[in-house]
Amino acid sequence: MSTRWEFKLPDIGEGVTEGEIVAWLVKPGDMIKDDQPMVEVMTDKATVTITSPRTGKIVETRGKVGEVVAVHAVLVVYDLGGAVAEAGSPAPHAGTGNGHAAGTNGAKAAAKEEGPAATAVGDIRESLPGMGSAARFGARPEAPAPGAATNEVTAYFREKPLATPATRKVARDLGVDLKRVPPTGPQGRVTKEDVKTFATEAGAPSPQTKREETAPAHEPVKAPSAHAMPARDAVRIAPPATSAQAAREERVPFAGMRRKIAQKMAQSVHTAAHFTFVEECDVTKLKELRARFKHAAEARGVKLSYLPFIVKAVALSLQRHPILNSALDEATNELVYRRYYNLGIATSTDAGLMVPVIKDVDRKSLLEVAREIERVATDAKAGKSKMEDLTGSTFTITSLGAQGGLFATPIINFPEVGILGVHRIKERAVVRDGQIGIGEVMLLSLSFDHRIVDGHVGAAFAYDVIGYLEDPDRLLFEMG
Numbered sequence: 001m002s003t004r005w006e007f008k009l010p011d012i013g014e015g016v017t018e019g020e021i022v023a024w025l026v027k028p029g030d031m032i033k034d035d036q037p038m039v040e041v042m043t044d045k046a047t048v049t050i051t052s053p054r055t056g057k058i059v060e061t062r063g064k065v066g067e068v069v070a071v072h073a074v075l076v077v078y079d080l081g082g083a084v085a086e087a088g089s090p091a092p093h094a095g096t097g098n099g100h101a102a103g104t105n106g107a108k109a110a111a112k113e114e115g116p117a118a119t120a121v122g123d124i125r126e127s128l129p130g131m132g133s134a135a136r137f138g139a140r141p142e143a144p145a146p147g148a149a150t151n152e153v154t155a156y157f158r159e160k161p162l163a164t165p166a167t168r169k170v171a172r173d174l175g176v177d178l179k180r181v182p183p184t185g186p187q188g189r190v191t192k193e194d195v196k197t198f199a200t201e202a203g204a205p206s207p208q209t210k211r212e213e214t215a216p217a218h219e220p221v222k223a224p225s226a227h228a229m230p231a232r233d234a235v236r237i238a239p240p241a242t243s244a245q246a247a248r249e250e251r252v253p254f255a256g257m258r259r260k261i262a263q264k265m266a267q268s269v270h271t272a273a274h275f276t277f278v279e280e281c282d283v284t285k286l287k288e289l290r291a292r293f294k295h296a297a298e299a300r301g302v303k304l305s306y307l308p309f310i311v312k313a314v315a316l317s318l319q320r321h322p323i324l325n326s327a328l329d330e331a332t333n334e335l336v337y338r339r340y341y342n343l344g345i346a347t348s349t350d351a352g353l354m355v356p357v358i359k360d361v362d363r364k365s366l367l368e369v370a371r372e373i374e375r376v377a378t379d380a381k382a383g384k385s386k387m388e389d390l391t392g393s394t395f396t397i398t399s400l401g402a403q404g405g406l407f408a409t410p411i412i413n414f415p416e417v418g419i420l421g422v423h424r425i426k427e428r429a430v431v432r433d434g435q436i437g438i439g440e441v442m443l444l445s446l447s448f449d450h451r452i453v454d455g456h457v458g459a460a461f462a463y464d465v466i467g468y469l470e471d472p473d474r475l476l477f478e479m480g
Contacts, residue, residue: 003079003080003081004077004078004080005054005056005077005078005079005080005315006074006076006077006078006081007052007053007074007075007076007077007078007147008052008072008073008074008075009041009050009069009070009071009072009073009075010050010071010072010159011071011072011210017070017071017162017189018043018069018070018071018162018164018254019041019042019043019068019069020042020066020067020068020069020255020259020260021039021040021041021043021063021064021065021066021067021068021069021255021257022040022041022042022047022065022256022257023039023040023065023066023256024038024039024061025037025038025039025049026038026039026052026058026061026076027058027061028058028059028060029057029058030057030062031056031057031058032052032054032055032056032057032058032078033052033055034052034053034054034055035051035052035053036051036052036340037049037050037051037052037315038050038051038052038076039061039075039076040256041069042256042260045258045392046215047257050075052076054078054080055080056075056078056079056080056081056090057078057079057080057081058078058079059075059078059079059460060076060078061075061077062076062077062078063073063075064253065253065255066254066255066256066259067166069164070189073164073421090386094269115224120125120161122314123388148446152166156180156181156182157179157180158179158183158188161178161179161183161190162183162185162188162189162190162414163178163183163190163191165188166192167190167191167192167194167195169193170195171190171195171198174195174196174199175199176195176202178190178195178200181194181195181198182194182198185455192337193196193303197413220254222381225297225322227450250280251437253265255394256351257351258350258352261352261353264414265411267414267479268413268414269411271414272412272414272417272449272450272451273448273449273450273451274409274411274412274447274448274449274450275450275459276409276410276445276446276447276448277445277446277447277448277449277455277459277460277462278406278407278443278445278446279443279444279462279463279466280428280441280442280443280444281435281442281443281444281465281466281469281470281471282439282440282441282470283306283425283440283441283470284428284430284439284440285441285470285471285472285473286306286309286440286469286470286472287306287440288426289309289472289473290304290305290306297367298448299391300367301371302355302367302371303370303374303376304367304370305370305373306425307345307370307373307397307399307422308355308366308367308369308370308373309366309469309472309475310331310397310420310465310469310473311343311345311358311361311373311397312361312366312369312420312468312479313465313468313469313475314343314361314395314397314420314465315341315343315361315362316362316464316468316475316478316479317461317465317468318341318395318461319341319362320461321457321464322337322459323335323417323452323453323457324395324417324418324448324453324457324461325337325338325341325394325395326338326417326452327394327415327416327417328417328449328451328452335452338394340359340360340362340390340394341360341361341362341395342357342358342359342360342361342394342395343357343358343361343392343393343394343395343396343397343414344356344357344358344393344395344396344413345357345358345376345396345397345398346372346396346397346398346399346413347376347377347380347381349380349381349383351382351383354380354385354390355390356377356379356380356385356390356394357376357389357390357391357393358372358373358376358387359388359392365479366479367475371434375459376389385464393413393416394416395416395418395419395420396412396416396419397419397420397422398410398419398420398421398422399421399422399423400421400423400424401420405423405424406419406423406443407421407423407443408423408445409421409445409447410445410446411447411448412447412449414446416446416449416454417449417453418443418446418448418453418458418461419446419447419448420444420445420465421444421445421447422442422444423442423443423444423445424442425441426440426442426444427439427440427441428441444462444466445466446458446462
């Protein structure tokens, strides 16, 4: 006699309440072994590969790639082949409600039903720092009490509401903006009932009513088709392709890391008031200094690029301008001044742009910073970054390297208030002591959140960074 067992999306920690399915590594009918990779799930923190806690046959996988699944929702149904489920509950039979077994052992039985904790292997594939500022500062939007007046309900707003895909579909069908629906579910989650209540109180007609009002008198009202009802807020940028064109197209789900990057970029652009300051920096002396130190660093197994010097210059300048190392906690309307200096280093990977973090830059030597940069960048490109290396940045540096261009307008790594873009070093004419000569010149592009950083403050910070890079002896002296 076979035993069916439900595996639920585990609590990955870090305040995560849901995850997006990035890739299924198994399919129904597959035999799976204990600790075998099963599914990749992306949260607001990182992408983790969840491995199987049991050996058995996969009967069912729930959730398509790109769908958002709540923590503790059933993800996979197993057939354990008659094995006794030492930890885990049999799948519910038809008509058995939620399938939770009732027994005399009470809490013990309930504990068994939860099943073994899934393994999230140490393969945190990619992430963007600075996510979930309200959660990081310990704040969470408060939902109005159930039964609040209509004017209070319609005044509620939450930028990133928590809701299951089924609830989101109900909202689309009813034409309801989930961001304005007060949640009553656990951990601030919007339920189907919340959406229906909001629609009723706001006077939104049901889909059936709207179709009856708009259908011609001689035409019968047809039942809605799940495939024929696009999202209310969906925007098609071009007419549907003809069959001949469609045969030459490839459609790939806009999901996983790429979609997470898009969400964070949009959040930054639509929240922070960006302004960009561009200035050139003569790094001739810095180039000479690096050339002198390069071989000594290599003897210690360290690859010394220009980036460690830039990181140290930024850290010293942040100490002189603490507003640039702050963040706005919008939930409490407070500026949070960070007295630690964790520099994010934007790194290009096959999965997209990642920002590993060098912690406590002000307390590390130049060689220690160089060693850390090489380590976190290598891990990021290999998809082996640890969670602690992807979170906690206070300011970000992005370098376009050999493709540096003239200048750019970098997007702030929200909720930080500034970012530095570093461009390629080129030989250019410079004036020194009234004489024209050839200098090694690099352009710096700095973007700031104008809500918090005034123009003259941003410029002063930029010139401090430039001052350290143009006179690296002063940089070494002040590093101590």
